[in-house]
Amino acid sequence: MYTLAPDEKATAVMVYSRAKLIHGDLVTKNNLRVNIWLRTQGVPNYIHLLKTQVLFLDGASPKSLAYNEYFFPTERIIAFHLAPPNSEPLDYDPDEANRAMMEVNMFLGAFLLKGKLRVSTHTDFATSIEVSHMNWLSVYDAEINNLLVPQMPAIRVSMLLVDPRQVSFGL
Numbered sequence: 001m002y003t004l005a006p007d008e009k010a011t012a013v014m015v016y017s018r019a020k021l022i023h024g025d026l027v028t029k030n031n032l033r034v035n036i037w038l039r040t041q042g043v044p045n046y047i048h049l050l051k052t053q054v055l056f057l058d059g060a061s062p063k064s065l066a067y068n069e070y071f072f073p074t075e076r077i078i079a080f081h082l083a084p085p086n087s088e089p090l091d092y093d094p095d096e097a098n099r100a101m102m103e104v105n106m107f108l109g110a111f112l113l114k115g116k117l118r119v120s121t122h123t124d125f126a127t128s129i130e131v132s133h134m135n136w137l138s139v140y141d142a143e144i145n146n147l148l149v150p151q152m153p154a155i156r157v158s159m160l161l162v163d164p165r166q167v168s169f170g171l
Contacts (some may be wrong), residue, residue, distance in 0.1 A: 012083035013166035024049030081160035115142030
């Protein structure tokens with residue numbers, strides 16, 4: 001089993017891909033804010049998780065496997081958040097001018113996400129997503145449901161990061 005270095009911490013997170021939901025303890029440096037970690041420089045090609053549960057959703061019925069250590073390609077992450085009930089400060093100033101919250105639905109592989117995006121009040125949604133060129137989009141007050149396993153309880157988080165190039169949006 002991996003032993004954390006003195007300058008490392010392990011934080012419970014959830015990671016979404018096209019056909020997987022991954023829950024585990026992400027290994028990062030102590031001084032990093034995990035909820036925005038994917039936006040920082042130096043993110044590795046593979047995220048390193050400890051005490052991991054992987055739910056596979058691409059077969060006839062979901063399968064779950066457990067691993068002491070799990071490495072997942074960062075480029076295949078569709079969405080990422082702290083595992084509830086963990087939380088960190090949100091990444092915006094609520095008093096910022098010319099911004100509003102917009103309710104959206106997003107499809108993340110087998111998951112439906114209902115949440116809010118912080119958008120400019122001077123452009124429409126289509127323009128906002130076309131010109132933003134962000135690798136990671138923040139979504140707030142989100143509820144995430146599995147479309148293939150309806151008995152799975154909804155996951156509610158105050159903030160998550162989504163790769164806008166890998167999702168579709170419904171207004």
